Amino acid sequence: MRTPLCERLGIEFPIFAFTHCRDVVAAVSNAGGLGVLGAVGFSAEQLEIELKWIDEHVGDKPYGVDIVIPGKYEGKGMDDPAELEAKLRAMVPPEHRAFAKRLLAEHGVPELPEGTQTRELLGWTAATAGPQIEVMLKHPKVKLVANALGTPPAEIIREIQQSGRLVGALCGSVKHALAHKAAGVDFVIAQGGEGGGHTGDIGSIVLWPQVIDAVSPLPVLAAGGIGDGRQMAAALMLGAQGVWTGSIWLTVDEAEAAPAAKQSLLAATSHDTVRSRAWTGKPCRMLRNDWTEAWERPENPKPLGMPLQFMVTADAVSRTNRYAAKAQAVAFNPVGQVVGLMNEERSVRDVIRQLVEDYVDAVDRFEQLQPKDV
Numbered sequence: 195m196r197t198p199l200c201e202r203l204g205i206e207f208p209i210f211a212f213t214h215c216r217d218v219v220a221a222v223s224n225a226g227g228l229g230v231l232g233a234v235g236f237s238a239e240q241l242e243i244e245l246k247w248i249d250e251h252v253g254d255k256p257y258g259v260d261i262v263i264p265g266k267y268e269g270k271g272m273d274d275p276a277e278l279e280a281k282l283r284a285m286v287p288p289e290h291r292a293f294a295k296r297l298l299a300e301h302g303v304p305e306l307p308e309g310t311q312t313r314e315l316l317g318w319t320a321a322t323a324g325p326q327i328e329v330m331l332k333h334p335k336v337k338l339v340a341n342a343l344g345t346p347p348a349e350i351i352r353e354i355q356q357s358g359r360l361v362g363a364l365c366g367s368v369k370h371a372l373a374h375k376a377a378g379v380d381f382v383i384a385q386g387g388e389g390g391g392h393t394g395d396i397g398s399i400v401l402w403p404q405v406i407d408a409v410s411p412l413p414v415l416a417a418g419g420i421g422d423g424r425q426m427a428a429a430l431m432l433g434a435q436g437v438w439t440g441s442i443w444l445t446v447d448e449a450e451a452a453p454a455a456k457q458s459l460l461a462a463t464s465h466d467t468v469r470s471r472a473w474t475g476k477p478c479r480m481l482r483n484d485w486t487e488a489w490e491r492p493e494n495p496k497p498l499g500m501p502l503q504f505m506v507t508a509d510a511v512s513r514t515n516r517y518a519a520k521a522q523a524v525a526f527n528p529v530g531q532v533v534g535l536m537n538e539e540r541s542v543r544d545v546i547r548q549l550v551e552d553y554v555d556a557v558d559r560f561e562q563l564q565p566k567d568v
């Protein structure tokens with residue numbers, strides 16, 4: 195299962211793990227996969243602290259960083275983060291903020307303690323992702339950079355490649371994949387709509403082969419819905435050079451999350467998710483609850499675009515995280531349909547071991563299907 199992309203990155207297994215949690219990044223890289231830290235929620239200063247910690251916990255193993263520069267967003271073209279934030283804040287209608295506050299009050303979610311700071315503009319603009327890139331380029335063990343939404347700007351692709359790292363981008367359609375290829379990325383991540391992501395609604399089994407054919411010989415990582423080794427075998431058999439996973443790392447022992455949030459995920463079935471714009475402004479998959487339903491009702495405010503909607507919901511994210519046990523009916527629980535396979539809390543090492551064993555069993559079973567005298 196060691197593909198050419200594994201060789202280039204120096205990893206044992208073609209398992210790529212997207213996570214916002216540094217402990218998971220380190221554990222995946224130490225277990226032979228490649229942990230990728232989602233940087234969107236960190237300021238440049240926080241990111242430096244996280245990467246330094248990972249450097250100290252991965253020995254000589256490589257890891258990756260994921261940034262978010264969408265193709266389209268409000269305020270695109272503005273370079274100064276403070277100016278951008280002030281302009282965006284002025285664009286948020288007061289009735290959206292009032293509606294969000296009312297929903298939390300109706301569900302009995304307490305206010306944050308006085309003086310608690312909540313960041314409303316995350317790293318999802320060129321102005322806020324730029325300083326994150328400067329930070330990651332100072333960490334030699336970061337061997338891979340991925341962009342979540344849209345084709346990374348050409349100068350960023352060049353800068354990352356000139357530093358000796360691989361750069362790629364997520365896509366949900368052949369059109370996106372071809373745009374990434376034309377911009378010169380080193381690999382593409384084809385993410386099916388069942389995954390916990392923002393890229394589109396075409397299912398994985400339909401999307402992966404189309405993208406693989408369209409960008410060949412560029413390596414493709416298959417994402418969206420992968421939770422066991424049989425799916426990994428299918429992805430590699432379709433021509434992918436690895437699997438890019440997200441949801442399955444949300445409930446591992448090492449993942450930092452409130453017990454109530456983990457419990458919601460462990461109890462959920464594959465029927466319990468919805469693609470919604472209610473938290474970030476772009477459609478992403480999450481557990482359906484009173485919050486997602488409220489933002490769908492015609493009489494209520496419509497979700498704003500990215501990054502404005504998160505300026506409305508940042509307070510709710512902090513409050514529902516802090517008071518998770520009381521707040522699950524209105525909490526943000528982003529996850530893909532694979533949540534139906536996530537039924538117990540396990541260690542990262544155990545998840546990787548199981549993925550690899552199930553992959554080997556699947557390949558063996560396939561070989562046994564062949565007539566013996568051929």
Ligand SMILES: Cc1cc2nc3c(=O)[nH]c(=O)nc-3n(C[C@H](O)[C@H](O)[C@H](O)COP(=O)(O)O)c2cc1C
Nearest residue numbers: 212232342389390391417418419439440441528530
């Ligand atoms: C909680 C969560 C947050 C995510 N945030 C990002 C992100 O910031 N950037 C990104 O490129 N992808 C993000 N994704 C998508 C993952 O990178 C990955 O493509 C997706 O999880 C694959 O589908 P799966 O969840 O079915 O494994 C996120 C996924 C989840 C579950």
